[in-house]
Amino acid sequence: MSELTLLILQLAFLALLWIFVFVIVYAMRSDLFGARVRRMKEAPAAAAPAPTPVTTPPSGAPAPKVPTFVPAPGTELSGPPRATTSNAGRLVITSGPKSGAEIPLGTEPLTIGRSSDSSVVIRDDYTSTHHARLMVWGEEWVVQDLDSTNGTFLDGQRVTSPLHVTLNTPIRIGATTFELRR
Secondary structure, X not given: OOHHHHHHHHHHHHHHHHHHHHHHHHHHHHHHHOOOOOOOOOOOOOOOOOOOOOOOOOOOOOOOOOOOOOOOOOOHHHOOOEOEOOOXXXXXXXXXXXXOOEXXXXXXXXXXXXXXXXXXXXXXXXXXXXXXXXEEEOOEEEEEEOOOOXXXXXXXXXXXXXXXXXOOOOEEEXXXXXXXXX
16 A cells, blocks of 8 residues: 555544544433423414404394304313413322422423423433423413424323323323322
8 A cells, every 4th residue: 555545544534533632522411411492482372362242232122142162072171171380280290200399380491301500400321411391382281292202292192293181181201200299
């Protein structure tokens, strides 16, 4: 081999070695400190429906029948009520190292993860640095997975997009399970 070919191979190997070192350092940094948590925009306030005029039937006429709506079994409306700022006042840890702990809820988002700057710190091997977020969307509590490695589960189903939380429904992060309660 010529000296020029050997020099080019040495430089290519050195560049590849440095790329490998940077990839390892980046992976360690993101594991230790986590990715930046993105702030979601607040839900727009729901527009009030237009008032409907009230008409009284002429005297002697029967009152009009008001239709009633009965939700079908298994639909969202017939299940447990969604957790809102008015009916959910605390986060209760039901299993895991901090079992029995209660955290009062306000209206501010709660970040859950291993990081010491999280609102709820869970230290286990299955929890990411910034694992999930509980936040108020409109007036209802929503859980969002923050691209965690092992996932966030709401009532046994993996959370892939922000989901509304119902009262007393288990949310599992790593080895810890918690619920929103009155």
